Amino acid sequence: MYLEVNHAVKKIGPDEVLKDITFSLERGTVCSLMGGNGAGKSMLMKAICGLIFLTEGTVSVDGKIIGKEISFPPDLGAMIEHPGLIPQDTGWQNLRELASIRKRIGDPEIEEAMKRTGIYEAAGKRFRKYSMGMKQRLGIAAAIMEKPSLLILDEPCNALDEEGRNMVFQIIREEKERGALVILAGHEAEDLENVSDIMLVMKNGQITERRDLSDQRES
Amino acid sequence: MRSIKKEELRRAFGGMGFKLAVLTGLAIAISHIVLVQVPLARENHMAKLGLLLYPLVEPYYASFYNIMMDIMNPEGYVYYLLLPVIATMPFSASFYLDRRSGYKMQICQRTSQSQYLNAKYLACFLSGGAAVAFPLLVNYLFALMILPNIMPSAAMGTNALSAQILFSNVYFIRPELYLLLYLAIDFLMGGLYACFGLFLSFFIRNVFVIWSAGFLIQLLINAASDSSQNTMYYSAVHWMRPGMGIAYPVVTLLWIVLLGAVPGVLYRLCAKKKEFL
Numbered sequence: 001m002y003l004e005v006n007h008a009v010k011k012i013g014p015d016e017v018l019k020d021i022t023f024s025l026e027r028g029t030v031c032s033l034m035g036g037n038g039a040g041k042s043m044l045m046k047a048i049c050g051l052i053f054l055t056e057g058t059v060s061v062d063g064k065i066i067g068k069e070i071s072f073p074p075d076l077g078a079m080i081e082h083p084g085l086i087p088q089d090t091g092w093q094n095l096r097e098l099a100s101i102r103k104r105i106g107d108p109e110i111e112e113a114m115k116r117t118g119i120y121e122a123a124g125k126r127f128r129k130y131s132m133g134m135k136q137r138l139g140i141a142a143a144i145m146e147k148p149s150l151l152i153l154d155e156p157c158n159a160l161d162e163e164g165r166n167m168v169f170q171i172i173r174e175e176k177e178r179g180a181l182v183i184l185a186g187h188e189a190e191d192l193e194n195v196s197d198i199m200l201v202m203k204n205g206q207i208t209e210r211r212d213l214s215d216q217r218e219s
Numbered sequence: 220m221r222s223i224k225k226e227e228l229r230r231a232f233g234g235m236g237f238k239l240a241v242l243t244g245l246a247i248a249i250s251h252i253v254l255v256q257v258p259l260a261r262e263n264h265m266a267k268l269g270l271l272l273y274p275l276v277e278p279y280y281a282s283f284y285n286i287m288m289d290i291m292n293p294e295g296y297v298y299y300l301l302l303p304v305i306a307t308m309p310f311s312a313s314f315y316l317d318r319r320s321g322y323k324m325q326i327c328q329r330t331s332q333s334q335y336l337n338a339k340y341l342a343c344f345l346s347g348g349a350a351v352a353f354p355l356l357v358n359y360l361f362a363l364m365i366l367p368n369i370m371p372s373a374a375m376g377t378n379a380l381s382a383q384i385l386f387s388n389v390y391f392i393r394p395e396l397y398l399l400l401y402l403a404i405d406f407l408m409g410g411l412y413a414c415f416g417l418f419l420s421f422f423i424r425n426v427f428v429i430w431s432a433g434f435l436i437q438l439l440i441n442a443a444s445d446s447s448q449n450t451m452y453y454s455a456v457h458w459m460r461p462g463m464g465i466a467y468p469v470v471t472l473l474w475i476v477l478l479g480a481v482p483g484v485l486y487r488l489c490a491k492k493k494e495f496l
Contacts, residue, residue: 049328053494071331078328084321088235097229101222101329142325 001027001075001149001181003048007057010043010205017043019205020057025183025198027149030176032192033185035202041185044202045080045152048183049073061150077148079156083139087128091119091138094127095145104146113145114138116174118167132159137167144171151175151182157191169195223330227338231310231346240308244298244354251286251294252361259284260365280369281362282394283462287355287401290462298355299456300441303416303433305354306347306409311416312426314339318495319424336490340414340483347413348406355402370394384464385471401461404471408459411479418482421489433478 003025010018018040025031033041046052048059050072059066061073085094095110114120117137122130130138136159143151153172157165172195175182186192192199193213201209231237259279266275282288286295314336317323326335373380373391380387390397412433420429441454451457452466455474465471 049324051324051327071333072328076328078324080321080324082321084317084323084325086230086322087320097226098325098329100226101326103222 001179002062003073003150003181004060005044005048005057006060008044008047008054008059009056010047010052011055017205018047018054021205021207022057023200023207023210025181027181028176028179029198030172030182030184030196031198031200032196033183033200033202034187034189034192035185036187038204039202040205041202042081042154043205045078045154045183045185048150049076049078049080049152051080073150075146075149076152077143077146077150078152078154079139079143080152080154082158083135083142085127085135085138085142088126090124090126091130091134091141092123094138095142098142099145102146109147110141110145113141116144116167116171117141118164133161133164136160137164140168140171144175147178147180149180151180153182154185155187156184157186165191223326223334224338224341227335227342228345230313231342232349234309234313236312237309237346237350240305240350241353243301243308244305244350245357247294247298247301248286248354248358251289251292251358255289255292255294256284256358256362256365263366277372278367278369280371281359281366282368282371282390282398284366285362285398286358287398287405287460288462290460295460295462296456299460300438301434302351302405302409302456302459303412303437304430306351306412307416307430307433309346309350309413310339310343311347311413312420312429313343314417315420315424315426315429323495332495333487333490336486340417340486340490343413343417344410347416348410350413351409352402352406355405359398359402368395380462380464383466385466385468387464390461398461401459401464404465405459407475408455408478411475414486415478415482418486418489421486421493421495 005021005023008018008021009016021044033044035041043052047054050066053067061070064070066072089097095114099105099110111120114123117140119134119137119141122134127135127138140153140156143153156168160168172182172184184192184196197214199211199213200207262271263278265271266278286298289295371391371394380390386397386400389400415433416429419432423429437455441456444450444453453470457463458465458471
């Protein structure tokens with residue numbers, strides 16, 4: 001897995017929401033995007049997922065340009081903005097339905113993902129009856145269940161308690177160990193620094209700073 | 220691609236919208252059974268027993284006294300007037316709802332947007348068509364159960380089918396085939412109304428407007444064309460009903476092109492090129 005963002009520009013009407021963003025990442029890395037509201041983190045994640053078209057520049061995965069050679073990264077798990085699932089279906093049904101699209105995994109993997117995120121006990125409950133924290137956990141389970149090589153989590157600690165946050169960081173470490181490229185977004189530097197190898201600080205659609213945290217930790 | 224189609228079909232036919240649409244259609248179809256077919260069956264029975272003051276010239280029969288053919292009672296008119304709403308209820312608003320909930324994002328990381336939208340178009344067409352056709356079929360089958368299935372007579376004048384009407388010759392030889400042909404046309408129109416609603420959901424963010432847009436267009440054309448005997452056949456409310464029939468096939472073709480082909484082509488273009496933020 002090799003991700004390359006090359007001079008990415010996104011304009012929406014007169015606004016330039018992504019401004020000439022360039023970086024590249026390899027498998028087994030945790031990269032965090034840090035910035036305030038409107039910094040462009042979610043938009044950049046959507047561009048990587050192939051959910052929006054760039055005005056200029058490219059995003060490529062393993063040398064294949066998204067939007068030209070491929071529609072979206074072929075081995076992707078993502079949760080952007082909020083965990084969007086079908087309200088009237090149970091947590092279990094939601095994950096099964098999503099898993100049935102690619103048909104890569106079966107019930108044991110779904111069960112494992114739900115157990116890892118601590119939501120297995122509520123598997124039979126309808127999604128609309130979940131609390132915010134439970135929805136967040138299920139969204140993370142949906143993103144990790146297919147063991148993707150590119151995992152994108154937008155503010156994964158939203159609505160989670162201390163135990164939930166620790167669970168998220170544990171999952172991120174495990175996914176990194178497995179060899180996945182993990183991209184996170186958040187507001188709080190301290191949380192992100194603990195799990196990230198690279199931190200990209202964003203402001204007004206630009207990357208203003210790049211911190212190599214693994215080097216810092218080693219030194 | 221097959222699995223996303225299967226998933227969208229499951230959602231379309233298993234969802235609350237489909238149940239609601241079928242129940243709405245069945246409510247009208249059953250009201251026709253209760254208010255028209257059952258009293259006529261009783262009258263047939265009384266005539267057989269010689270209890271009627273005046274004898275019947277011919278018994279009330281199934282191929283005319285069903286909701287599709289019966290133009291003397293209001294249930295059929297109401298059904299065909301509401302047909303676009305019944306068609307759009309199952310799945311036309313699903314894309315808007317998927318977008319709003321974020322479910323579209325979950326799908327589009329597992330399959331491409333165009334595959335997802337093509338699967339949705341198919342599911343929307345089939346569920347819209349089925350929701351429209353099923354209550355009509357139930358009504359006709361019920362008519363066959365309680366009314367005699369005799370050949371309609373062109374001389375009797377209980378039906379208004381003239382030679383100008385498309386397939387009218389079939390009606391007097393094989394009435395069930397005529398009804399099935401129009402049922403297929405109604406299925407097609409139901410599917411096209413449903414897909415028209417789905418196309419609108421790219422731009423409209425309101426379930427009520429998505430459900431009612433096709434109905435309002437049909438209502439306006441119906442109101443404008445209802446003023447004379449010649450122009451009334453321009454209205455889909457009239458020509459979709461086998462009791463009235465298609466007098467001008469070109470008009471039907473024009474409806475299909477404007478309601479189905481044009482939005483269909485634009486839909487496919489949007490599915491490939493449009494960005495849904």
